[in-house]
Amino acid sequence: MSEFDYDLFVIGGGSGGVRAARVAAGGGAKVALAEESRMGGTCVIRGCVPKKLMVFASSYREGFSEARAYGWEVEDGEFKWPVFRERLHEELDRLEGVYRKMLDNSGVEVFDGRAVVTGAHSVKVGGKEKTAKHILVATGGRPVRPDKENAELGIVSDDLFDLDELPETMLIIGGGYIACEFACIMAGLGVEVTQYYRGAQILRGFDDEARGLISDMMMEQGIHLHLGSDIHEMNETDDGRIKVSSTAGQDETFDKVLFATGRAPNTKDMGLEEAGVKLGEGGEIVVDDYSQTDVPSIYAIGDVTNRVNLTPVAIREGMAFVETVFNGNPTPVDHDLIPSAIFTTPEYGTIGLTEEAAREQEAIEVYTTAFRPMQTAFAQKPWRVMMKLVVSQESRKILGCHIVAPNAGEMIQLAGIAVKMGATKEDFDRTVAVHPTMSEEIVTMREPIRTS
Incomplete structure (x- = not known):
């Protein structure tokens, strides 16, 4: 009989953690998984999936005029956000159910609650301590607000999917892919979008010619893109809107302000450093090529390691972890040439x-x-x-x-x-x-x- 409650305890119910748990359990390991929020993680619940559905929704607006050019007698439609939002949440509920069913069918014991690491082989969840031969941390990341006065007046990407109504005007702060994606989405849904980015060009780190073309096309869509600009001051008006002064000297008022200025790994107050796990300057878990931390029994995959923050990469890292730890086949993660x-x-x-x-x-x-x-x-x-x-x-x-x-x-x-x-x-x-x-x-x- 094992000296531990489980062979593997996974913290985090996103795509990477769920895949690792299912595959390990399928190979005969006794596995538990804890998730404090909704099963499916960032990608399924508040990231890739709802975002892509919003991309689809936003694409129809331009289609009406295009259809007329091809001879169709159609009028511009009116987008009904409450109708879409209800259907969106129905789909997210369905997908969460799929994830839970997959775990159940694999024999993984699920804990709906926050788990913290209490030692090299132990975690606490629901007020009870559980032991495991191996612990896998797959808690992902979260959007962060900048350290600015009145930053709480703004929203982050997680909040977009729960808006009661679409704003007429929105300011988006940031120039990374999340900021640019939502600028295009909201503009496509009929919102008047302004975007501030403090850099010289959006999408830093990507090909210069490509990002220059995207910048041009975004402005062609009516997005008011201000480069070399950031929020200097923001305050709430008497009618509940947000007045913003920019570093470029502009004063404008918006219904909503969206901060898309970065994400942080979910490692805060998890007991990791107390257990001997090394964290990087940004709070990310430091791992080797096999996703192993400084504590041999504790591993980490996905955005919480801040290597390549993409869902398919987290899934690959989860598979490599199982190969390495449970199948006796040490498998480094291949982060080269990722589309x-x-x-x-x-x-x-x-x-x-x-x-x-x-x-x-x-x-x-x-x-x-x-x-x-x-x-x-x-x-x-x-x-x-x-x-x-x-x-x-x-x-x-x-x-x-x-x-x-x-x-x-x-x-x-x-x-x-x-x-x-x-x-x-x-x-x-x-x-x-x-x-x-x-x-x-x-x-x-x-x-x-x-x-x-």
Whole structure:
């Protein structure tokens, strides 16, 4: 009989923690999982899934005028936020039920409550201490408000899905992908959106040409994007709105202010440091290539480690953890060449190095094209898209692929397979184009526009 209550105790019911718990239990381990909020975590309940459903909802607004250009007799519709919100929460409830059923079917014991680490092999949940041979922390992250006076007047991304009504005007603070995605979403739903970002260009860290095009297209949609600008002061007005003074000297009043200025790992008051687990400067759990902490029996995966904060990565890390700890097959996590998408309008799909990063690494060739896609050009819309390949002069391998276009997330998933396999520019050139599509441009660019 084991000296521990469980072989594995997972703290956190997000995608990574649930996958690790299910797979370990499926292999015969005795597993428990604790979640203090809703099963499904950030992605399912207050992140990727509800956000993408809002992306879908926001896309129909432009579709009415486009349909008329194609001969359809349609009038602009009116978006009913309460109708959508009710349907949205029904779907999130359904998905949470799916997660719970998967855990139950796998034989995982679930605790609905906050768990804290009390030792190398122990946690406390619901006022009771439980022991486990291994502990896996998968508590994710949370949006944070900036350290500004009256910051409590603003909301964060978690709050968006529960709004009683859509505001007429909204200020979004930040220039990362969350800020830009919600700027496009809210504008698509009919909200007048202003966005402040203190940097020189949005989407810092991504390819310069791609983020420049997205910035242009966001402003084309009517988003009032102010670069080099931040909140200087904010106060509530007598009618419950928010008056904002910017660092650029502007004074404006908004119905809502959304802070999308960063996220923090959920490690506060969890007993981790007391148990010997090392935390980084941002509160993230420090782990090795196998997701193991300084305490050999305690592991961590997902956003709480602040490595690559993407749901599919957390799931991969959970699978690698099970392989390493329970299947006797030490498996490091592969964080190289991860495709990702930003669901702005238009979308941005990317894998590998930016042109700027690749140029610092080695001699490269850059192939790029920007054009008006057939569907929206016919409707006399100004939208432009971009395809870019960054190629090593020496090996001819594709070092980076960047797509700014409708459904770029779908395209980059397939392009990502080729890049991950080590495809060369000549491999792309040998591939016959699918015509007429936007994506055919990725295999028809013959001459580099820049070399360095």
